[in-house]
Amino acid sequence: MIVSWDVGYVDIDRAGYGIVRGIGANGVLPIPPVILTVGDTLALTVHNSLNLTTSIHAHGLFQRGTSYMDGAAMITQCGIPPGSQFTYEYELKQAGTFWLHGHDHHQNSDGLRTPLVVHDRGQSPVAYDEEVLLSFEDWYSETFAERARLTLDPTKPFPSPHGIGFGLINGVNGNLTKPINFQPGRMYRLRLVNMSATMWFQFSLPGHTMRVVEIDGEYTEPLEVYGVDIAPAQRYSVLVTAHSTNSFNYRYNVTMYASFIPAESGLSPRIFIGDIIYQQGAPFIQASSYDDSSRWAKDIDLHALDQEPALPVDRSLELTIGRSVYSTGQNLDHFNNITYAFPLTPTLYTTLSMGDMAMDERVYGPQAHAIVLKHNEVIELVIHNPESLLHPLHLHGHAFQITEYGPTKPFVPNNVTAVPVVKNSGVPAKRDTVVVPSYQYVKVRFRADNPGVWMLHCHMDIHFVMGLVLTFIEAPGVLQKTQKVPPEMLELCTKQGIKTTGNAAGNQGLNFTGLPPMPTIVLRKV
Numbered sequence: 108m109i110v111s112w113d114v115g116y117v118d119i120d121r122a123g124y125g126i127v128r129g130i131g132a133n134g135v136l137p138i139p140p141v142i143l144t145v146g147d148t149l150a151l152t153v154h155n156s157l158n159l160t161t162s163i164h165a166h167g168l169f170q171r172g173t174s175y176m177d178g179a180a181m182i183t184q185c186g187i188p189p190g191s192q193f194t195y196e197y198e199l200k201q202a203g204t205f206w207l208h209g210h211d212h213h214q215n216s217d218g219l220r221t222p223l224v225v226h227d228r229g230q231s232p233v234a235y236d237e238e239v240l241l242s243f244e245d246w247y248s249e250t251f252a253e254r255a256r257l258t259l260d261p262t263k264p265f266p267s268p269h270g271i272g273f274g275l276i277n278g279v280n281g282n283l284t285k286p287i288n289f290q291p292g293r294m295y296r297l298r299l300v301n302m303s304a305t306m307w308f309q310f311s312l313p314g315h316t317m318r319v320v321e322i323d324g325e326y327t328e329p330l331e332v333y334g335v336d337i338a339p340a341q342r343y344s345v346l347v348t349a350h351s352t353n354s355f356n357y358r359y360n361v362t363m364y365a366s367f368i369p370a371e372s373g374l375s376p377r378i379f380i381g382d383i384i385y386q387q388g389a390p391f392i393q394a395s396s397y398d399d400s401s402r403w404a405k406d407i408d409l410h411a412l413d414q415e416p417a418l419p420v421d422r423s424l425e426l427t428i429g430r431s432v433y434s435t436g437q438n439l440d441h442f443n444n445i446t447y448a449f450p451l452t453p454t455l456y457t458t459l460s461m462g463d464m465a466m467d468e469r470v471y472g473p474q475a476h477a478i479v480l481k482h483n484e485v486i487e488l489v490i491h492n493p494e495s496l497l498h499p500l501h502l503h504g505h506a507f508q509i510t511e512y513g514p515t516k517p518f519v520p521n522n523v524t525a526v527p528v529v530k531n532s533g534v535p536a537k538r539d540t541v542v543v544p545s546y547q548y549v550k551v552r553f554r555a556d557n558p559g560v561w562m563l564h565c566h567m568d569i570h571f572v573m574g575l576v577l578t579f580i581e582a583p584g585v586l587q588k589t590q591k592v593p594p595e596m597l598e599l600c601t602k603q604g605i606k607t608t609g610n611a612a613g614n615q616g617l618n619f620t621g622l623p624p625m626p627t628i629v630l631r632k633v
Contacts, residue, residue: 181454
């Protein structure tokens with residue numbers, strides 16, 4: 108399938124805020140979803156009509172053997188310069204619910220995002236009659252660049268004041284979304300995609316039974332739930348069996364919220380109600396007569412459909428999330444006290460060009476927070492969050508097993524009740540984006556069987572800007588023998604005067620001349 112995007116600015120009023128400069132494709136927002144089948148090849152040609160570089164990440168696709176197609180600017184490629192174009196080629200080997208989004212200058216936050224649905228070829232392990240796609244977005248009266256500038260300006264108040272944002276469902280004002288039509292007795296697969304930059308979305312369908320069957324492109328054993336709570340970048344598929352008669356219509360509920368944003372009537376949270384139509388003119392069932400919110404989907408209660416047991420751990424890595432004031436005067440986020448900064452040479456190109464030195468984590472620069480992984484070793488990440496903020500962490504190139512949650516000792520404040528330790532009781536579910544709750548830890552596991560350079564980062568874009576990022580350098584020796592960056596991709600760097608060999612500064616050895624100095628912590632907040 109060939110898809111062409113002319114990525115450019117679109118001045119548009121999407122939510123009643125007034126005109127905002129967004130970023131769309133072919134002059135359009137929202138960008139139409141891309142729907143294909145396993146075994147297809149998607150050739151996505153991106154022409155850049157912006158005044159900044161751009162790139163596209165196929166969120167959830169593992170890019171096995173093609174890590175250079177991952178789309179993370181200055182990690183696996185140079186951004187596409189203004190006036191230039193590049194064609195991404197994705198061999199679709201995974202079925203599930205994914206999305207395509209900008210991965211340069213956080214352009215996804217301004218609209219450069221759309222669902223990517225990949226159907227099973229042949230019989231699906233999940234039987235259903237029809238499917239419905241619902242995408243969720245947050246939308247603001249300011250561009251992301253404006254919000255980021257205020258956040259990073261040490262002379263401005265922190266956190267910076269800005270609009271709470273509005274909710275979009277399938278690209279339009281959440282109160283104006285078209286009804287969903289149900290036919291009696293039919294089975295529906297609802298694909299739910301949260302493409303927002305900051306906000307969570309809760310979805311429920313009172314009067315119906317929902318069963319979770321997929322999270323983040325990974326099939327699960329069916330689990331009956333009342334609703335799902337979808338963090339930024341997460342996806343769910345739920346099965347819903349329509350009632351046997353068309354005597355009544357129903358309504359679904361969507362709540363857009365963030366736990367760290369104070370409640371404000373009509374603004375936080377925002378509530379959207381959509382119609383489920385069995386028959387035009389039929390009466391609606393009132394939600395208050397059957398509302399039961401006692402059971403919501405939880406990662407730890409889900410089990411992988413493939414029955415893969417918890418992987419035996421070869422190496423455990425402890426990561427602690429924090430926030431501090433740095434010597435720049437900025438409030439920045441960090442893993443293990445390292446706040447991320449982009450290199451001058453894409454990290455993947457450093458891995459491919461530095462020979463045996465690619466095994467030395469130092470060559471990637473002091474702020475890449477590079478961690479070298481051995482081929483096929485099983486990694487356990489124990490991620491501690493001693494903050495009041497939640498963090499949705501996304502791992503490129505993998506889905507990880509979620510095995511345990513618990514209190515992040517000894518950082519739980521005296522006025523907060525520590526949660527109990529909760530472990531998966533059987534076969535753990537897998538996904539690519541996990542929420543680390545406030546004052547808790549989460550344990551996840553994955554096998555390093557996909558040579559490449561893969562980011563782990565918070566998918567709240569403002570936290571990415573603030574430095575909550577690290578990079579895994581996976582099996583560099585194998586990577587050097589098996590992958591070669593296409594010449595047209597290297598040309599993207601050449602056009603901008605960016606080196607495609609050398610360490611993080613484009614130099615040899617450990618000479619980092621040209622890299623900005625690494626800031627130091629002057630006041631630790633967490």
